[in-house]
Amino acid sequence: GAVVSQHPSWVICKSGTSVKIECRSLDFQATTMFWYRQFPKQSLMLMATSNEGSKATYEQGVEKDKFLINHASLTLSTLTVTSAHPEDSSFYICSARPPRPGLAGVPSYNEQFFGPGTRLTVL
Amino acid sequence: RKEVEQDPGPFNVPEGATVAFNCTYSNSASQSFFWYRQDCRKEPKLLMSVYSSGNEDGRFTAQLNRASQYISLLIRDSKLSDSATYLCVVTGTGGTSYGKLTFGQGTILTVHP
Numbered sequence: 112g113a114v115v116s117q118h119p120s121w122v123i124c125k126s127g128t129s130v131k132i133e134c135r136s137l138d139f140q141a142t143t144m145f146w147y148r149q150f151p152k153q154s155l156m157l158m159a160t161s162n163e164g165s166k167a168t169y170e171q172g173v174e175k176d177k178f179l180i181n182h183a184s185l186t187l188s189t190l191t192v193t194s195a196h197p198e199d200s201s202f203y204i205c206s207a208r209p210p211r212p213g214l215a216g217v218p219s220y221n222e223q224f225f226g227p228g229t230r231l232t233v234l
Numbered sequence: 235r236k237e238v239e240q241d242p243g244p245f246n247v248p249e250g251a252t253v254a255f256n257c258t259y260s261n262s263a264s265q266s267f268f269w270y271r272q273d274c275r276k277e278p279k280l281l282m283s284v285y286s287s288g289n290e291d292g293r294f295t296a297q298l299n300r301a302s303q304y305i306s307l308l309i310r311d312s313k314l315s316d317s318a319t320y321l322c323v324v325t326g327t328g329g330t331s332y333g334k335l336t337f338g339q340g341t342i343l344t345v346h347p
Contacts, residue, residue, distance in 0.1 A: 154337040225277040
């Protein structure tokens with residue numbers, strides 16, 4: 112099955128620093144990846160849709176200048192939390208849409224595979 | 235009103251019990267429906283898709299009622315390993331919502347001996 116990895120799995124940083132999180136599709140090419148955030152006892156909230164070779168699409172209320180997304184290749188998307196503050200502490204999860212069977216390069220409509228998540232703690 | 239609503243629980247049931255979760259969604263044009271399972275501090279994993287005709291996978295049965303915009307999940311013969319948060323998920327209809335997953339807040343299930 113499709114595998115998505117994330118790195119790092121956890122990070123602790125000081126307030127004001129920037130943190131980069133990587134999301135990789137290991138055995139398929141993903142033209143679209145998604146970034147989610149989950150606060151304790153809450154569900155996943157979509158932050159942005161990352162499109163290979165073009166700008167990310169951010170959900171309402173998500174600051175694009177604070178959460179920088181780069182999808183430079185078909186297997187890698189990065190999320191950089193700039194000038195992180197304690198309220199940014201959360202569980203960040205990416206997902207990727209695999210290609211439709213027999214249609215390389217055409218993403219599956221509704222299937223997504225999730226990375227294991229990155230737990231960010233900002234002191 | 236939230237796009238996807240679930241009873242957060244928690245549901246505490248003994249092993250072997252049958253438990254049912256419900257979910258409602260607000261967008262009548264939603265395309266696809268799923269149940270995901272999320273263990274503590276882990277990523278969500280797809281449990282099963284949900285179809286109007288109803289579908290069953292072992293001890294799990296999912297139902298979709300488009301007219302009522304209602305989704306259900308039934309777990310029979312509960313196991314300790316079923317303890318998790320169950321997420322009701324709906325996909326968008328098109329345009330900017332294409333392929334986007336919208337998650338409910340989740341229903342916590344604890345199965346005890």
